[in-house]
Amino acid sequence: MKLLLTSGGVTNPSIHRALVELLGKPVAESRALCIPTAQWGHPMCGPESVRGLLAAEPDFRHLSGLGWASLGVLELTALPSVGPERWVPWVREADVLLVDGGDATYLHHWMRESGLADLLASMPDTVWVGVSAGSMVMAPRIEDSFVEWSGAPDDRTLGVVDFAIFPHLDAFPTNTRAHAERWAAGLGVPAYAIDEQTAIAVVDGSVRVVSEGRWTAFDAAGNVTT
Numbered sequence: 001m002k003l004l005l006t007s008g009g010v011t012n013p014s015i016h017r018a019l020v021e022l023l024g025k026p027v028a029e030s031r032a033l034c035i036p037t038a039q040w041g042h043p044m045c046g047p048e049s050v051r052g053l054l055a056a057e058p059d060f061r062h063l064s065g066l067g068w069a070s071l072g073v074l075e076l077t078a079l080p081s082v083g084p085e086r087w088v089p090w091v092r093e094a095d096v097l098l099v100d101g102g103d104a105t106y107l108h109h110w111m112r113e114s115g116l117a118d119l120l121a122s123m124p125d126t127v128w129v130g131v132s133a134g135s136m137v138m139a140p141r142i143e144d145s146f147v148e149w150s151g152a153p154d155d156r157t158l159g160v161v162d163f164a165i166f167p168h169l170d171a172f173p174t175n176t177r178a179h180a181e182r183w184a185a186g187l188g189v190p191a192y193a194i195d196e197q198t199a200i201a202v203v204d205g206s207v208r209v210v211s212e213g214r215w216t217a218f219d220a221a222g223n224v225t226t
Contacts, residue, residue, distance in 0.1 A: 001120045002127045002203050003160070005135035007167035008196030009062030012212045015199045016066075022127045022201065023095055030095040032068040037076040038099070038133040041106020041149040053100050063098050063131055076107075079114035091119060094126065101132030101167075104142050105152035111137065117158060132167045135200075139164040140189050161202055166193040169214055177216065185222030192217050 002022045010016050016027075023030050036053050039045035051057075054073055056065035064071060072090070074097070079087050091097070099107070111117040120128075128138075136142050140159040147155050164187050168175045180193035192200060197213025209215055217226035 001123050001160075002125070002201075003138060004127060004129045004199055004201055005138060005161075005165060006129065006131055006199040007135070007165075007169070007171075007194045009060075009131050010066055010129070010199075011062045012197050014210050014212050015197075018199060018201050018208075018210045019127070019129065022203070024125075025095075027066050027068060029069050031070045031072075031093065032064070032096045032098050033072045033074045033090065033094045034064050035074050035076060035097055035099045035107075035134070036102075037110050038102030038104065038107035038137070040077070041103030041109075041151075042101075042133070043148055045102050063100065063129065068096075074116075076110040076114040076116060079116070084115055088119065091116070091126075092123065096127040096129055099128060099130045099134030099137070101134055103147070103149040103152075104133040104136040104139075104157050105147050105155065106149040107133055107137045108157045109149075109151070111158065120160065135167065136165050141187065143183050143187055145183065161207075162189060163207070164189050164191040165200070166191060169193045169195040169198075169216075171196055180216060181218075181222070181224070184218035187218075187222065188220055190218060190220050191222075 036050045039050050053060050137157045138160040141155045144155050166180045184191045193216045195213040198211035198215045201208045219225050
C-alpha cells in the first residue's frame with residue numbers, strides 16, 4: 001500500500017501533486033472510500049463531524065471534497081457483521097482510502113477487528129490518505145497523551161511504518177514545537193512533527209516529506225535531526 005500521511009489533508013499544491021503521483025492518475029478519475037471510524041473514539045468528534053466528512057462539506061474540501069470520480073463509505077465497525085465476501089471487493093475496487101482523524105487507538109482496534117489491517121499488504125497499488133489519527137495509526141505507537149479512547153489498552157498502533165507522527169504542529173496551544181520535543185523524547189522510535197501543510201509519502205519503505213509548511217524530524221532518542 002502507498003501511504004500519504006497528513007495532518008490536515010491535501011492542503012496545498014505540493015501535497016496534491018504527491019497524491020496524483022501515488023494514484024498514477026487524476027483525482028477526478030479515482031474511486032475513493034471514506035473511513036470515518038476514528039471519529040467515534042474521540043470526544044471532540046460526533047455525528048455532525050462524520051456527516052461533514054461523508055457529505056464532502058467545505059470543512060472537508062482537503063479530503064473527501066477533492067473531486068473524486070466516486071465517493072463511498074467504509075465503516076469499520078460494521079464490517080464484522082457484514083462478512084469479508086461483501087466488503088473486501090469494495091476495498092479492492094477503490095483507488096484510495098480516505099481515513100479521517102479521531103482516536104488512533106480506536107481506529108487501530110477496528111482495523112484489527114474488521115480484518116482490514118490484514119488486507120493492506122495485499123494491496124500494493126492502493127493509496128492510503130490519512131488525516132491526523134488516520135495517519136498516526138500507521139505508526140508503532142502514538143504516546144499516551146494522544147490516547148482519548150477509554151477502551152484503549154495502551155498506545156500501540158499498527159506499526160506499518162517505523163516512525164511516529166505528531167500532527168497539527170502549532171495548530172493548537174498543546175501542539176507546539178516544545179510539546180513535540182517532549183513527546184518525541186519518550187517514544188523510543190523515530191518521529192515527525194508535522195503541520196497542516198505537510199505530508200509524509202511512503203512507498204515501498206521509502207519515506208519522503210512533502211511540505212509547504214513546518215515540520216521537524218526526531219531520532220529514536222528524541223534528538224532533532226531536521
